[in-house]
Structures are given as structure tokens and as C-alpha cells.
Amino acid sequence: MIQILARYIILFVLTLLVLAILSFSLAYLFPGDVLTNLTGITPQNDIQREALARQFQLDANYAVQFYHYLGDLLSGNWGYSFISGLPLSEEISLALPATIELATYAMVLAIVIGIPVGCYAGLRSYTTADYTINSASMVGYSFPVFWLALLFILMFSLEWNIAPLSGRISLLFDIPPKTGFILVDILLADNINRSLALRDALHHLMLPTLAISVISIASMVRLTRRSVIDVINKPYVAAARTRGLSQSQIFFRHILRNALLPILPLMAIQITTLITNAMIVETLFSWPGIGNWLIQAIYQRDYPALRIGMLAVAFMVFTLTILIDLFNRIIDPSREKYERATV
Incomplete structure (x- = not known):
């Protein structure tokens, strides 16, 4: 180790x-x-x-x-922004958590929806339900994230008026940016109606999070389905059936745990995809994240902001990838043996 x-x-x-x-x-x-x-x-x-x-x-x-x-x-002396005149370290400390927030909620949504649906499709493999779920996941994976975001804006904001069009929270609420995560900042804020502010923030989070998570949900469904099908055909699952274990016992003791191991390394790739998609969606929903901030820096030719922003995004993506891969090695130490064998 x-x-x-x-x-x-x-x-x-x-x-x-x-x-x-x-x-x-x-x-x-x-x-x-x-x-x-x-x-x-x-x-x-x-x-x-x-x-x-x-x-x-x-x-x-x-x-x-x-x-x-x-x-x-x-x-920490990263220079100053040409646009605002503020230190770049201060601006990035406010913009980067907003992007991480969107990517985190989208990842949670992908795990909560994608893994159970993928398990169900794998257990009902090559049936009508499996074909329907697999087809829906392929369609969802094929949608460009910017087109999907525009479609959600047209439907849910302009046509049905269900969700807000832009921003993180209504201007009625004055939330001090203590952590950069809007839901956490609401809980830490004083002299506000927290329940009303949380409800408003969740309404603003709904569309961008859903637009980002659709591709990740579709990918998670397909990966989980394939992994469950592979595990079902293993000899230890057949041995568990011969011992008279129930279907739920076989699933939770043998299938689920072993099916999730191949999925964990792919979550590092999903996080990179989520952060990239979040940076694209931010410009459409006027979300004050690092992607929207970099776009404004490009328009204004704010070269110090572009230089430090590129470094901050690359540092964030690489750090998360390293941490997830290290976590995967701790959970599944057998990966090291197989990687050494392939080398």
C-alpha cells in the first residue's frame, strides 16, 4: 500500500x-x-x-x-481579474464549488436511478423490459447535453413554467457565500426563512442537474446491466442456487456486490464527463460556476483568469480522478495483481 x-x-x-x-x-x-x-x-x-x-x-x-x-x-497570489479587479483566488473559490455542486448532485442522481434500473434490466436480461430499458438508455446517452438543456428550458421554464430559467436562487434571498455550495450556505445563513430558501434553491437546481445527469444515468444503466449479466453467469451464482438460497439472498450476497466492483473504476470517467457537461450547461442556465466564469473571461479577453481557470479545472479533475482510483484500489486490492499481470 x-x-x-x-x-x-x-x-x-x-x-x-x-x-x-x-x-x-x-x-x-x-x-x-x-x-x-x-x-x-x-x-x-x-x-x-x-x-x-x-x-x-x-x-x-x-x-x-x-x-x-x-x-x-x-x-495563493494568482493575480487579479481584468473584469472585476478582484483576486482570482477569491473568484475561483466562489465559482468552483458551484460547478462541483452540480456535478455532485448529478452523480448522486445517476447512482440512485442508474444502478437499480441497471440491476433490474440485468436480472430481466433479454426480455421485453430489458430491451425497453436498454433502448431508452441508448437514446438518453445519444442526446447532446446542450441540446437537452435547451429542450428543458423550452419545456419546463418557458412552456409549462415549472422551474426557474436561470440562476441559483431568487434575488429575494440574500445568502452569504460561506462555502460556495448553495444548499449548505442556506443552512448556515441567518435571518432567512430556510425552508422557503431551500425550496427555491432546489427549484433552480432541478433543470441543470437533470440535464447533466441524463447521460450519466444512461451510461450507469448500461454498465450496471452488463455487469449484472456477467455475474449471473458465474459459477458461484449457480452454486448459490444449488444450496437453496432465495433470489433476494443470491442477489444481495453474490450478484450486487460483485457486479458493482467493475463499475467503481468507471466512476472516475463519469466524474470527468459530469464536470465537463456541468461547465457547458452553466452558460445556458446562467449558473455562476467555473464554466460560465471562463466563458465570460474568453469574451472579455481576461487572460490571467483563463490561465488560472484552466489550471484550477485541470487540478480539480485530476485530483478527483486520483482519489477515486485510489479508493477503488482500497476496495478491490485484486486490481493491482491483474494490472501487474497485464504489464
Whole structure:
């Protein structure tokens, strides 16, 4: 286990170093003057240009510049946004939890709906119910997330007026952003009607969460169904039947536990997909997450925000992937043996 942790730590550090190098190089890849891209200030004379160049170490070689940039990253000095003038660390700390919130609720919905439906389809394999569920999951998986979000807006917001069109909560509520997660912030807020605010926040969460989760639900149904069918045909399930165990005992003791093991590693891929889809949906629902924030930064040519935003998103996705994969190895240690054998 210590060797596995050491390998993950080395992989984590090296990957973050590569991401930092890519983020640093963006300042030279953006169109325009490098100094203007970093500061948002167009130098009026040579004296001002030299002063700004000394501040950002641009008068030194690339290695010294990267060392200075890496030190600023580690110290939390990420620069300032050209649009708002606020520190980028403060803006990302507010935008990133909003994206994680959407992805988390969509993942919970995919697990709660996808796994039971997939188990039912696997147990009723090659029947009418199985064909119906499998066809529905294929259709759901084929929908582009942005088209589905627009369809939900047209139906539930504009046509039926069931759910709000945009935002996280109505302007009637003043919720201080303590954690960045709207439901948690409502519970921590004072002098508000919490039940009414929670109901309003859930209404705002309904459409974006549903739009993101449809693809993940369809994928989870198909993965679970395939895994259950594979486990049903194993010899230990046939042996359990010969011992006279009931169907519920066979399912919960032998089928479910073994069918979920192949699904757990694929959840890391699902989280990456969920975060990407969440960033797309945010722009349609005016959700104040990192995706919507980056789109605004692109429109305004806020180069420091784009550079740090790219690094923050990559760091979040890679960290979650590493943690889930490590969790899978702890639950299923036999993976290490099979991976060594394949190598």
C-alpha cells in the first residue's frame, strides 16, 4: 500500500508540474503583448514597461519566470481579474464549488436511478423490459447535453413554467457565500426563512442537474446491466442456487456486490464527463460556476483568469480522478495483481 501511495504522490506532483508549465506558457501563446496579457495595462512609456517587467520577472529567462510563477501559485497570489479587479483566488473559490455542486448532485442522481434500473434490466436480461430499458438508455446517452438543456428550458421554464430559467436562487434571498455550495450556505445563513430558501434553491437546481445527469444515468444503466449479466453467469451464482438460497439472498450476497466492483473504476470517467457537461450547461442556465466564469473571461479577453481557470479545472479533475482510483484500489486490492499481470 505504501508503494501505491508513493506512486500516486509522484504521479500527482509530476502532473501538476506539467499543468503549471502549460499554464505558464499560455501567457506567451495568447495574442498580443505578453506584459499586457499579464497585467491588463498597456505601458505608456519605456519606464513603465521596465517597471512592470521587473515586477513579473519578464526581464529574466524563462526558468526564472516559471520559478517566480510557481512561487505565486503556491502562495495563493494568482493575480487579479481584468473584469472585476478582484483576486482570482477569491473568484475561483466562489465559482468552483458551484460547478462541483452540480456535478455532485448529478452523480448522486445517476447512482440512485442508474444502478437499480441497471440491476433490474440485468436480472430481466433479454426480455421485453430489458430491451425497453436498454433502448431508452441508448437514446438518453445519444442526446447532446446542450441540446437537452435547451429542450428543458423550452419545456419546463418557458412552456409549462415549472422551474426557474436561470440562476441559483431568487434575488429575494440574500445568502452569504460561506462555502460556495448553495444548499449548505442556506443552512448556515441567518435571518432567512430556510425552508422557503431551500425550496427555491432546489427549484433552480432541478433543470441543470437533470440535464447533466441524463447521460450519466444512461451510461450507469448500461454498465450496471452488463455487469449484472456477467455475474449471473458465474459459477458461484449457480452454486448459490444449488444450496437453496432465495433470489433476494443470491442477489444481495453474490450478484450486487460483485457486479458493482467493475463499475467503481468507471466512476472516475463519469466524474470527468459530469464536470465537463456541468461547465457547458452553466452558460445556458446562467449558473455562476467555473464554466460560465471562463466563458465570460474568453469574451472579455481576461487572460490571467483563463490561465488560472484552466489550471484550477485541470487540478480539480485530476485530483478527483486520483482519489477515486485510489479508493477503488482500497476496495478491490485484486486490481493491482491483474494490472501487474497485464504489464
